[in-house]
Amino acid sequence: MKKGSQRRLSTLMESKESLAAETARLASLISTHAPYDGTFGKRIPSLSVSRYSQVNENSVNSFDLPSMLIVAQGAKTVTVGQEVYRFHQSQILMLPVALPIALKVTQASHREPYLSVKLVLDPHKIAELALRVYPKGVPAVTKWSAGIILDADVGMISTASRLLNCLTNTSDAELLGPLAMDEILIRVLRSPIGARIAELGFPGSEANRVTRAITWLRDHYSDQIKVAELADMVHMSESTFRVHFKSITSMSPLQYQKALRLHEARRLMLSEIMDATTACYQVGYVSPSQFSRDYSRFFGSPPRRDVIGLRQQVTSG
Structure with missing residues (x-):
């Protein structure tokens, strides 16, 4: 050598x-x-x-x-x-x-x-x-x-x-x-990944516009909004917005909003001792049956069973 x-x-x-x-x-x-x-x-x-x-x-x-x-x-x-x-x-x-x-x-x-x-x-x-x-x-x-x-x-x-x-x-x-x-x-x-992190903080960049849309969704998860309106809010075309949103979050804007709603509903049932139907309406759902189906697919169990299981884990821990 x-x-x-x-x-x-x-x-x-x-x-x-x-x-x-x-x-x-x-x-x-x-x-x-x-x-x-x-x-x-x-x-x-x-x-x-x-x-x-x-x-x-x-x-x-x-x-x-x-x-x-x-x-x-x-x-x-x-x-x-x-x-x-x-x-x-x-x-x-x-x-x-x-x-x-x-x-x-x-x-x-x-x-x-x-x-x-x-x-x-x-x-x-x-x-x-x-x-x-x-x-x-x-x-x-x-x-x-x-x-x-x-x-x-x-x-x-x-x-x-x-x-x-x-x-x-x-x-x-x-x-x-x-x-x-x-x-x-x-x-x-x-x-080597620095530019991808930096881009998110620069006003006017497409990545930063997506983060602004994410912030709006987190603050207004229960509101009804069309993707076109959300794109317009951050000054992007709908098609460009959809592409960049999915590349940065690995999901569509509506999938992201649904995940926000389900996590908030779970928190309300656990922390606020709220029943599933009340939590469903609180986070923006209009159909309890649709809420239950989405919740079961997302968390693996229906709302009531999931919350009972989580409480038992806390108690046993």
């Missing part, structure tokens, strides 16, 4: 070893802040850590805000519409817009639990940092998807570790925590 090839191989091995060591350090920190199974919010806003010591037999439905998930140990699968994202240790899943998802822990044990750090993304902060990373404008984006998987590098993982270290001191959490979060975002914006 030539000396140049040997040096490149040696450098690659050292990089892998450094990444493995830094990821192990991050996993240890997560274990400290997540001492048992569950997801734990922390004193730094938008930050949470998770530990799960067994795999999921069935997917768990959730509605996620724009976020990034850094996995330090184990593996997980997230389904958005028809798209399935499988990611594992030392990888990051980016969900740039608010989405209904189905998630499943696929690699975990009591000895080596699934461990991750989650950051909720602030579009305004992304736009602010993107202007610094791309002062001459964001490169053209030709490919969109609801989720993006990124191989983390040592810098990203070590910054996440420093972020968790800030939790041990209130002053550090308040003053240094936001700086570490900014650094993580800057590293992502400078990565």
Whole structure:
């Protein structure tokens, strides 16, 4: 083997070893802040850590805000519409817009639990940092998807570790925590997927217009609206809007609105102790039977049975 090839191989091995060591350090920190199974919010806003010591037999439905998930140990699968994202240790899943998802822990044990750090993304902060990373404008984006998987590098993982270290001191959490979060975002914006993340924060871009439509749907999920009206609201033709909306969310605007309604109905029945019929009308359905059919297809059980099962899980947990 030539000396140049040997040096490149040696450098690659050292990089892998450094990444493995830094990821192990991050996993240890997560274990400290997540001492048992569950997801734990922390004193730094938008930050949470998770530990799960067994795999999921069935997917768990959730509605996620724009976020990034850094996995330090184990593996997980997230389904958005028809798209399935499988990611594992030392990888990051980016969900740039608010989405209904189905998630499943696929690699975990009591000895080596699934461990991750989650950051909720602030579009305004992304736009602010993107202007610094791309002062001459964001490169053209030709490919969109609801989720993006990124191989983390040592810098990203070590910054996440420093972020968790800030939790041990209130002053550090308040003053240094936001700086570490900014650094993580800057590293992502400078990565191969950076342009796709940055584009979402730039006013006037087609991606940003779709995010504005998503925000409107989240605020008015119970309203009746035609797709053409929604497209006009964000100054796009209906055909262009439909294409971009589906590429960014992996579903049509009406499918997205339906998912919003069903998740809100579920929340109302669980948190507000509302019966299915009342929840049905509250979220914008006009037919209880249609609501029940949609709910069963989406969550896997009729409303009443699903809510009873969820309450039993909470009680037994």
